[in-house]
Amino acid sequence: MTAHYDARETREPAAREADLFSRLPEVLRAAMAAPAYAERLRGFDPAAVTSRAALAGLPVLRKSELPALHKASAPFGGFVAAAPGS
Numbered sequence: 001m002t003a004h005y006d007a008r009e010t011r012e013p014a015a016r017e018a019d020l021f022s023r024l025p026e027v028l029r030a031a032m033a034a035p036a037y038a039e040r041l042r043g044f045d046p047a048a049v050t051s052r053a054a055l056a057g058l059p060v061l062r063k064s065e066l067p068a069l070h071k072a073s074a075p076f077g078g079f080v081a082a083a084p085g086s
Contacts, residue, residue: 021051025047028044034081041058
């Protein structure tokens with residue numbers, strides 16, 4: 001059965017979680033290149049977010065907040081690191 005699935009998806013749950021959390025700090029650093037994420041994550045050390053408890057401490061971005069954020073900083077609310085078309 002595993003022949004039909006990527007080996008990463010058939011790992012033990014603990015191994016999969018450990019791998020995901022080991023890569024999460026780099027994802028957060030990349031996100032913080034965008035002004036809106038940098039503002040929302042100010043004071044958080046991406047390298048320290050390596051567990052569920054640390055992840056739970058990050059601020060939540062609610063869908064209901066997006067229209068106001070996009071209006072204040074068009075076109076993408078500051079959630080894109082590069083200018084459109086660059």
